Amino acid sequence: MEEKGLSIKAVGITKRYSKNKIGLQPMSMDIKSKSFVALMGPSGCGKSTLLKCLNGDNPATYGEVYIHGLSLLDHYDLVKKNIGYVPQDDIIHRELSVYKTLFYSAKLRLPDGTSNQEIDRRIDKVLKSLKLDQHDQGDTPDQKDIKAKKVKELSGGQRKRISIAVELLTEPSILFLDEPTSPLDPETIDSFLNSLKELAKEGTTIIMVTHKPEDLNYVDEVVFLGVKGHLVFKGPPADILKHFNVSSIIEVYSEMSDLKAVKKLYQAPSDTLPSTDSNPKISRSKADSSLRQLYWLAKRYLNIKTNDSGNLFLLLLQPLIVGGLVSLVFSEFRIGVLFLTVISAIWFGVSNSAKEIVGELPIYKRERMYNLNINTYILSKLIVLALIALLQVLIFTTIIYFNFSFRAVSEFPDTYLRPFAFSVAFLFFISFSASLIGLFLSSYFSNTEKVMTVVPITLMPQIMLAGVMTKLDSRIVEILSFFTLGRWGTEGFARMQDGYFQDRDMEPESVIIPEFNPDGYYKNDCKCETSGALEQLGLYDADLIDKGVLIGDVFNNQYANLIAVGLLSVIMYLLIFISLNKKDSL
Incomplete structure (x- = not known):
């Protein structure tokens, strides 16, 4: 030819x-x-x-x-x-x-x-x-x-x-x-x-x-x-x-x-028309060097984020503002603080990443046509977003930790966020997984406006199905909660405060939380009734578990919570890959 x-x-x-x-x-x-x-x-x-x-x-x-x-x-x-x-x-x-x-x-x-x-x-x-x-x-x-x-x-x-x-x-x-x-x-x-x-x-x-x-x-x-x-x-x-x-x-x-x-x-062709598949797929070669490509993609992305100093400042201001508000609204360390801490970590992750792919789609598509590997592209985003999420979580956790340790209830001086290092690590894991949710939204939709419209809709189930606003009282609601970071994050974080990090059969430590009645006073109007964070969270109605309506105790340990978050992360990664792969030329 x-x-x-x-x-x-x-x-x-x-x-x-x-x-x-x-x-x-x-x-x-x-x-x-x-x-x-x-x-x-x-x-x-x-x-x-x-x-x-x-x-x-x-x-x-x-x-x-x-x-x-x-x-x-x-x-x-x-x-x-x-x-x-x-x-x-x-x-x-x-x-x-x-x-x-x-x-x-x-x-x-x-x-x-x-x-x-x-x-x-x-x-x-x-x-x-x-x-x-x-x-x-x-x-x-x-x-x-x-x-x-x-x-x-x-x-x-x-x-x-x-x-x-x-x-x-x-x-x-x-x-x-x-x-x-x-x-x-x-x-x-x-x-x-x-x-x-x-x-x-x-x-x-x-x-x-x-x-x-x-x-x-x-x-x-x-x-x-x-x-x-x-x-x-x-x-x-x-x-x-x-x-x-x-x-x-x-x-x-x-x-x-x-x-x-x-x-x-009209100038009709005189050539013989070769017949090709009606949906031809262009073959693509792998990147010349995945590690080399990952290094330069991550370095470029980090350079982009640091050069946009105004936006980076706002990202790091978020944990200061939210942490300050939590400290202002709550005078004691309560289950609501744990819940808002987890939801904040999810918010950091989703909001950080929701615009990161859709905002550069023309660049992605052109580089993909040339030699871009999808996995190295996703990983380069995650490396930089993980660094930002770690800084945000560290700032936020530090504020919560020191605020409630200095303002502890005199009858319960040990009642505050702890252990600090594990709390930072766990919240970072939650925020990192939430970054994958944001990247999926960014990879799935075709413009920024659609993504930002869907972000609040994505965050609402994290709040509603966490088991804090209301108990999980039906099989459908419980199964839906399995697909939310809000549920696993809040439950896992509550377990951590109770000292169940290694195994649910361990004897609980003395990290206890004062129990409040609906009017905001200590139960029985005295400061002597306490219960663990997980007990106060009360995800399930025990009678419904006994009747077999709810699955209940199947995931009743800290490791199960971590595995659930990990599985959700893997699912989100696969969805990102599939969404980006669909944008390839046909």
């Missing part, structure tokens, strides 16, 4: 969606090496769909695409590193500096053993090729180096070029760009497109989706689509008006929005 001088050959490609919706009508085309090609047409005609069919982001339902003579579907692992792809959304983190953005991308994409000197050379080269090494007018000397600027400080045009620079680091032979000129002003567009022309001359084939007629002045060839994905023209820009027999490109857009006119000019 290889033909000399061709970068891409598409043979009878067609795109169909569910309910028989057609994205692209059958079409064939050849794209020459070192050419600069524009994909144009009215809104909704399938320009981006065609681009994704050609680069593998969303392969054609029927037909075949060949990259340098190799089938895109059959040899994706071989050709993917020759492909650069910049979607409409930025594929760079706004919190990083330009240099760190490019440096981490190089570490994640370039072969193992690539030296820092080679990476710096490539960074300088791509910045120069995209004219990003030139200083802006009015910059003071300490502002002139764009590599030191954070991405969020750049203009829209500069961010788009940095996204392209990320792709050029690996020196791809083909570069796909989806509407790169949309955020640019006319002056910037001229400089930008001239940079792309130079890249094409140097050997990079460029396929660019655009809707701006003026972009025709820079490209070598135009592929024009009509409504409903019909190919109506492919050729030099100078021939387009003659082909459509009009006097301006605007008239072409107008005519090609009319389906009847489109069908008259």
